[in-house]
Amino acid sequence: MNSNTTARRRVRRTALIAGLVAAVTLPLGLTASAQASAPAPVKASAVAPRSVSGTSGQVVTRVADFYGAYIDAKGDYEDPDATLATVLRKHYLTPDFAQRLAAWEDENGADGVLRAQNVPARWKVTDNGAVGNGHEVIVTLTFGSGGTTGTTQKTRLFVLVERYNRIVDIETTSAR
Known part of the structure; x- marks a missing residue:
């Protein structure tokens, strides 16, 4: 090999490396400058987004x-x-x-599922474990706004679910 060939290879290698470096760094530079010039998104609050999940067939x-x-x-x-x-x-x-609940509603003048005449603002459902051949779930209903007057009332209901996932009872006391 002569020195001309070696020199050309070095030039080509240098050009290739320079091209690769430019190909990698140019988009990064453009992204960085675009990010620097674009205003950052404003977050409404520092609270993490809420999520709700469930599992098919799960009583809760x-x-x-x-x-x-x-x-x-x-x-x-x-x-x-x-x-x-x-x-x-x-x-x-x-x-x-459903028949027993309808009778309870006639007698008490309230919605039997909610055990109230009005609708709650919030609710929470918690597993309470197995009871006999069924499963008990606690439903906590919160009525009222809870605003400046602080007028909230909580009701705990014990919902008994049969093994085929149908509700067989709703009571204000546990079946345990």
């Missing part, structure tokens, strides 16, 4: 689904959906319990 998820949908159907003050509330009851409650 099933009861949470029922109460969430039921409260939404009953709580739409502009247009409550009584038909949806009825369909939800038919789907989630056993027929025997």
